Amino acid sequence: MDITRRNVLFAGGAVGLLAILTACSSAGSAGSDLDYWYYFSDGNQQKYFKKHFVDDYKGSVPVRLTVKSSDTIDRLTQTALAAGKGPALIVTPGPSQVDAYSGAGYLADLTKYADKYKWNEKFSKWALEASKVDGKLVTLPTSYESMAFYFNPAVIDKNKLTVPKTREEFENFCTEAKAKGMIPLAAGNxxxxxxxxxxxxxxxxxxxxxxxxxxxxxxxxxxTDAVFVDSVELLASYFQRGWYGGGVDTYFTNQFPKVYKQLASGEAAGMISGTWEFSNLAPYFGKAAGNSAEWDWATLPSFRKGIPPVVWDLGIGQSTGVNAKAPNVAAAAEYLNFLTTNTKTIAASIEAMNFQPPPIQLTVADFTANADERTTRLYTELPKAQTIGYTTWTFFPQKTETYMINEFEKVLTKQLSAKDYCAGIQLRFAKELAAGQVPTAPEPAGLSS
Amino acid sequence: MSLSVKLPLDGNVGEVNRSNAASRTRSPVGTAGVFTYTILTALVIFALGPIVLFFFSALKTQNELASNPLGLPQTWQWGNFIDAWQQANMGAGLFNSVVIVGGTVILTCFVAGCAAYALARLEIRGGSAFITYLLVTSSLPTQMFLVPLFYLWSRAGLYDTQFGLILIYVGLFSPFATLLLRSFMLTMPKEFEEAARMDGAGELKILLRIVLPNALPGLLTIALVTGLSAYNEFLFAITFIQNSDLLPVSTTFFSFQQGFTQNFTLISAAGIIMIAPMLILFLALQRRFIDGLSSSGLGGA
Amino acid sequence: MLPLVLVNIVVILIPSVSSVIYSFTDWSGIGNATFIGFDNYTTMFGDADFRNALWHNILWTIFFLIVPMAMGLFGAYALTRVRRFRLLFRVAYFIPYIVASVVSASIWRSLLSPDTGVGKILGVNFLGDRNLALGSVAFVNNWAWWGFLVVVFLASMQSINPNLYEAAAMDGAGPTRQFFSITMPSIRPTFAFLGLMTIIWSFLSFDYVYILTQGGPAGSTDVLSTLLYRNAFGTLQAGYASAMGVVMALISGIVVAVYLWIRKTRNWEI
Incomplete structure (x- = not known):
């Protein structure tokens, strides 16, 4: 009986303690530095970024960088924001996630800073348009990218292959490479x-x-239009022929290091991936890897008559916004401006580390003579694109995009037909379109405005 | 491979050398033949082989690992351990783990110890309902706690503190620890306590003088189980600790193997570094831990 | 008792209750939630992914009730019958249990990989073939688990009075008969408890699937907890994920209830 009385007392005390803790909440963590969570794919990139983008930043408020891993940063940010916390600068994987954050009021309106820092003049128009939610600018694109066809020139020459420009050439390329015992395209997820x-x-x-x-x-x-169903079917048939990563099963277990090694060693004839690979490939080629391998890139082949020979698939790899609850929104916007428009630091980081720049206008004059031709070619040609394409992670709404990623594996393993797969896309897309969650896309007619 | 030949032989030799004396004092009649030993040895290879191979991987160069993944290393690259230690920042991670695991173990033993004693010995109203509650509690998908807990913790100022993480671990691990300890305490003889009670000893005295020494092996067991769980946990650790200076080693290793390096030899070295402390601790304590577990059931004090 | 109740309320009860509340909303995990009644629950039963994951959990449970239990009982019983190296065997078996899941996943990923190790020798891609992936992940998890059962069963078996065995041996009972007529009845509380925990943990298993395959390829290793995690953080359906959590809790609630009922009707102590 004694115990039950103590029980009650104790429980009462506990509730009281919790109340005190709760009351203390708002006082916690009033650190004045700008919190910035970021991720890197290797230690050198981290060191470089820390030095040039964090330590050398001389704005009104210093930045505190915390390194996360690439596959947890989004979840951590989301959890923290849902709990009313999170860093001052919010890194998102692109506009499709921004809509959700913005709808919840997590992101500060940056429209007035756009005038102050003249972002409308500095950024490509499409990128800023895609970053707006209900007419308000809530994030800035901090990196942009396109898809490319990668190859090792020496390997191509040795095996008498040609970098494909059409579907016919692409299919020949893969068939020949496979006949020579190579993996046509290095790939893995x-x-x-x-x-x-x-x-x-x-x-x-x-x-x-x-x-x-x-x-x-x-x-x-x-x-569900036939043109999309055909595209999915075609891609799945390429996978099932073993052209991507050597087979559907190995595609599922190949890790990126292996993919890059296959490209460097000539085990694979080519690779289709995004321009973010520029920085990832470096450690596997040439001096850094202790070999003499080189890589180069080309634009992707056109698979059907009537498709322009060169299409640049535009993508925003990352958008960064400012936490609406940040103690100092203006200082965060100031740092964001530094991150995205300081051409000198940005051009230097492209040269040194192949970092992906934000979609701002860069010219040959911004680079030094040491700059890598492969890189300057990309960042001077891309802004002049005649026809642009749409990456799913930038222009598709979030649920549609997630569905496309997850369910595509069932198409590959023949558990789901291309037709049903597209019906599933349509089902989700229609809902999100009705809810106004589809990001603004520019017309395909090109960027030379 | 040589092990499987040796052990059964040694076993037979043992049987010849000291047959009778042992069988009386200890365990049931020893009737194990070569067949049993062979299977037992095969199981040892199954259990330890992968770890040994992993250890070898940690001692190879990258090229050697590619050409000879399963064999012995030709030259022993001890430097891999130093590289891994530095690159994965293992030192700080291990220190933080010591703090977090230590805190979790002590608090869990206290919390579970009190509760298990109450449930096993004191006649508490609703005791069995509470046991059911604990069983259900230890069977919830903890991933769904992440968001609500995060909300609560950041309100209470516990977010991004090691104490906050310890508290979560205690909450998550104590139900099972309590159940384990309770069933352990049920096997302890009541006679001593009853005798003491008749001699007029108070509950506290009984708890400290009789129950606690008897329950020590059980406590050691839950300490080990809880400590391991805390040491190996990474999902809550990544979520609730933001400051990378405070992160435990499980998360350091998790992000290290997640593509921060392409070098599997270093991943292996880091993995070995991570499991080494627990391994040493277990090897040092295993006799007490396991023997305690077995002898206590018989009531020997 | 009291500290346990306290910490339990804060860490488990409050989040559980809020999960139950969220399960009746369309909360995305971000921003506000609207109440939508039982919609999440009705959606769930028509959701092929949910049924797929539930089925995998059932397979997983069957696997863990049979393979590690058999290995644990065999190992422990064999160890009670050997005199030499018992300690050594016991320690060896227990060691994989000590290895962190992140590390053992790393070990086995390379061992099973089709480029190095066993996968290469056999020409099988264990984690990439959707017919093998679930079994392979369960195998890796079992590797880390069965040794624990050996130790616990052994401890329980060693507390059996040796005279029982001696008497049985005099009656002419062989090791197998002794196992079923003496060992199993004597360790029944331990056995029943571990069986219960196996079922419960099988429905919760997360680590190995999350680290090794993330539920892939093509959902072939998805279990409820990884599906829940993906819904909560990948597809922004925290309300729906909470509903899944509630269903999982109900399942284990039923399992516990059945166990307690059996225990009561048969008069067992836990």
Whole structure:
């Protein structure tokens, strides 16, 4: 009996203690530095970024960088924001996530800073448009990218292959490479399931074509249209022939280091991936890897008649916004401006580390003579694109995108038909379109404005 | 491979050398033949082989690992351990783990110890309902606690503190620890306590003088189980500790093997470094831990 | 008792209750939630992914009730019958249990990989083939688990009065008969408890699937907890994920209830 009385007393005390703790909440963590969570794919990148983008930043408020791992940063940010916390600068994987954050009021309105820092003049128009939610600018694109065809020139020459420009050439390339015992295209998604959508993006843009996608994004044609079903079927058949990563099973277990090694050693004839690979490939080629291998890139082949020979699939790899609850929104915007528009630091980081720049205008003059030709070619040609395509992670709404990534594996393993897969896309897309959650896409007609 | 031949032989020799004396004092009649020993040895290879191979991987160069993944290292690259230690920042991680695991173990033993004693010995109303509650509690998908807990913790100022993480671990691990300890205490003889009670000893005295020494092996067991769980946990650790200076070693290793390096030899070295402390601790304590577990059931004090 | 109740309320009860509340909303995990009644629950029963994951949990449970239990009982019983190296065997078996899941996943990923190790020799891609992946992950998890059962069963078996065995041996009972007529009845409380925990933990298993396959390829290793995690953090359906959590809790609630009922009707102590 004594115990029950103590029980009650104790429970009462506990509730009281909890109340005190809760009351103390708002006082906690009033650190004045700008919190910035970021991720890197290797230690050198981390060191470089820390030195040039954090320590050398001389703004009004210093920045405190915390390193996260690439596959947890989004979840951590989301959890922290849901609990009313989180860093001052909010890194998101692109506009499709921004809509959700913005709808919840997590992101500060940056429109007034756009005037102050003249972002409208400095950024490419499409990128800023895609970053707006209900007409308000809530994030800035901090990196942009396209898809590319990678190859090792020496390997191509030795095996008498040609970098494909059309579907016919692409299929010949893969058939010949396979006949020579090579893996036609190095690929794998063990480290990042999102790799599925890279290949879907390529199939949609270079087979169905940017105009068809634009029309579907506007809600004018459904995703069940034959042109999309065919694209999915075609891609799946390529996978099932073992052209991607050597087979569907190995595609599921290949990790990125292996993919890069295959490209460098000539085990693989080519690789289809995004321009973010520039920085990732470096450690596997040439001096850094203790070999004499080199890599180069080309634009992707056009898979169907009527698709322009060169289509640049535009993607925002990352958007950064400012936490609406940050103690100092203005200082965070100031740092964001430094991150995205300080051409000198940005051009230097491209040269040194192949970092992906934000979609600002860079010219040959911004680079020194040491700059890598492969890099300057990309960042001076891309802003002049005649026809642009749409990456799924930038222009598709979030649930549609997640569905596309996850369910595509069932198409590969023949558990789901391309037709049903596209019906599933349409089902989700229609809902999100009705809810106004589809990011603003530019017309496919090009960027030379 | 040589093990499987040796052990059964040694076993037979043992049987010849000291047959009778042992069988009386200890365990049941020893009737194990070569067959049993062979299977037992095969199981040893199954259990330890992968770890040994992993250890070898840690001692190879990258090229050697690629050409000869399963064999012995040709030259023993002890330097891999130093590289891994530095690159994965293992030192800080291990220190933080010591703090977090230590805190979790002490608090869990206290919390579970009190509760298990109450449930095993004192007649508490609703005791069996509470046991059911604990069983259900230890069977919830903890992933769904992440968001609500995060909310609570950041309100209470516990977010991004090691104490906050310790508290979560105690909450998560104590139900099972309590159940384990309770069933352990049920096997302890009541006679001593009853005798003491008749002699007029108070509950506290009984708890300290009789129950606690008897329950020590059980406590050691739950300490080990809880300590391991805390040492190996990474999902809550990543979520609730933001400051990378405070992160335990499980998360350091998790992010290290997640593509921060492409070098599997270093991943292996880091993995070995991570499991070494627990291994040493277990090897040092295993006799007490396991023997305690077995002898206590018989009531020997 | 009291500290346990306290810490339990804060860490488990409050989050559980809020999960139950969220399970009746369309909360995305971000921002506000609206109440939608039982919609999440009705959606769930029509959701092929949910049924797929539930089925995998059932397979997982069957696997863990049979393979590690058999290995644990065999190992422990064999150890009670050997005199030499018992300690050594016991320690060896227990060691994988000590290895952190992140590390053992790393060990086995390379061992099973089709480029190095066993996968290469056999020409099998254990984690990439959707027909093998679930079994392979369960195998790796079992590797880390069965040794624990050996130790616990052994401890329980060693507390059996040796005279019982001697008497049985005099009656002419062989090791197998002794096992079923003496050992099993004597360790029944331990056995029943570990059986219960096996079922419960099988429905919770997360670590190995999350680290090794994230539920892939093509959902072939998805279990409820990884699906829940993906819904909560990947597809922004925290309300739906909470509903899944509640269903999982109900399942284990039923398992516990059945266990307690059996225990009561048969008069067992836990």
């Amino acid at each position: 063990a480290d990042w399931k999102g790799a599925n959508e890279w290949h879907l993006t390529v199939a949609f843009n270079h087979n169905a074509g940017p105009h068809a996608i634009y029309s579907a994004l506007q809600g004018k044609t459904p995703w």
